[in-house]
Amino acid sequence: MSKSFFQKRLVIGLVGLGAIATLGACQASTTDTAVEPTDEEMATEEPMAMEEESGTIVDVAAGNETFSTLVQAVEAAGLADTLAAEGPYTVFAPTNEAFEALPEGTVEQLLQPENQETLTQILAYHVLPQEIPAAEVVSGDVDTAAGTPVSVNVDDATGNVSVNEATVVQADVQASNGVIHAIDQVLLPPDVQL
Numbered sequence: 471m472s473k474s475f476f477q478k479r480l481v482i483g484l485v486g487l488g489a490i491a492t493l494g495a496c497q498a499s500t501t502d503t504a505v506e507p508t509d510e511e512m513a514t515e516e517p518m519a520m521e522e523e524s525g526t527i528v529d530v531a532a533g534n535e536t537f538s539t540l541v542q543a544v545e546a547a548g549l550a551d552t553l554a555a556e557g558p559y560t561v562f563a564p565t566n567e568a569f570e571a572l573p574e575g576t577v578e579q580l581l582q583p584e585n586q587e588t589l590t591q592i593l594a595y596h597v598l599p600q601e602i603p604a605a606e607v608v609s610g611d612v613d614t615a616a617g618t619p620v621s622v623n624v625d626d627a628t629g630n631v632s633v634n635e636a637t638v639v640q641a642d643v644q645a646s647n648g649v650i651h652a653i654d655q656v657l658l659p660p661d662v663q664l
Contacts, residue, residue: 525646527557527559527647528544528553529554529645530644530650531561536640538566539564539566539577540564543577543580543581546580546581546583548590553647554647556647559599560597560598560600560602560650560651561598561649561651562597562651562653562657563596563653564652564657565652565653568653569656572656573664588662591662592657592659592662594617595614595616595618595657595662597615598613599613604638604642608622609623618660618661620633620634620657621633621634633651633653635655636653636654637653637654638652639653640652
């Protein structure tokens with residue numbers, strides 16, 4: 471092999487070692503000079519709006535395992551496009567445990583195509599055609615998308631919120647077209663019997 475071949479390999483090797491050393495020095499200097507934000511800076515930073523950017527009420531619910539039964543029901547009722555519309559909406563969203571508390575076989579029965587009208591009526595009873603964050607909830611009757619009001623009660627002593635007999639277990643799950651408040655029971659319109 472020629473002398474120039476070895477010289478080229480030596481130069482390439484030295485350049486490579488230099489690059490590694492330079493990267494190591496850069497990494498060490500950025501680690502050493504990293505500045506933690508002060509408490510004051512953290513207090514003035516805007517909270518991250520990750521949930522809002524994650525999509526509509528349907529998108530947010532679909533991304534949360536707690537609402538998988540609700541999402542399945544919304545799809546079976548053909549309401550996914552409606553709840554993906556501009557809104558704004560407030561959804562009192564029953565958790566999976568709330569659906570499991572219904573009499574055995576009820577969810578499976580409601581998901582059948584022949585029960586779509588009843589399922590739609592039940593789900594619409596969980597939707598308000600306006601956005602009401604937890605800080606703005608007050609006691610009283612509120613009209614739902616089903617046309618029948620729900621009774622909202624705010625306990626002044628504890629701050630707990632109930633909707634009919636259901637309790638809000640997680641408030642203010644933000645979406646781009648409204649807000650979700652998770653509840654521990656499925657709300658049934660007065661004229662629906664299961």
